[in-house]
Amino acid sequence: MRLYLIRHAHALSEEENPSRPLSPRGRLDTARIAAWFKANRALDPAHLWHSPLERARETAFILAHSLDLDAVILETSGLLPEDDPAEIAERLETFPPSANLALVGHEPHLSALATLLVRGKRKPAAFELQKSSVLALAPSGDSHKRTGRPRWHACWHVSPELIPPVI
Secondary structure, eight states: OOEEEEEOOOBOOTTTOTTOOBOHHHHHHHHHHHHHHHHHOOOOOSEEEEOSSHHHHHHHHHHHHHTTOOOEEEEOTTOSTTSOHHHHHHHHTTSOTTSOEEEEEOTTHHHHHHHHHHHSSOOSOSOOOOTTOEEEEEEEEEEOTTTOOEEEEEEEEEOGGGSOOOO
């Protein structure tokens, strides 16, 4: 199983639009990162869970469409910025190990979740996900001594500023 943690793209401010959909920059960043992943096929989730917030939903659907994913797309609780990452960590333990999963969410939740999976505790944060970035994790095959939960390791981390501009 591969787990992809994806932070939503840049959104409009609350003053511009209270539902905070993606901004033109956010849509462009998502399209750029999707084009890069389409070329290398490194992002291949069978399931794509997103938070209930508009900016995460839009990011998820743009990625799924741009990558021609035949993924199950599902609005999922437990992915809001201040949600307890242990809720998702527990759900991962019952997720089919043969399927890859992408989570589209927010900071500081995604960094806390990644840190919890890799280090066994959520603080101090070992990761920081910029908008439109993707962090890939995989199970390491062993468990954290303190919690007994499965231990994960980081495979790669990509953000829009690392992708060459389209010429």
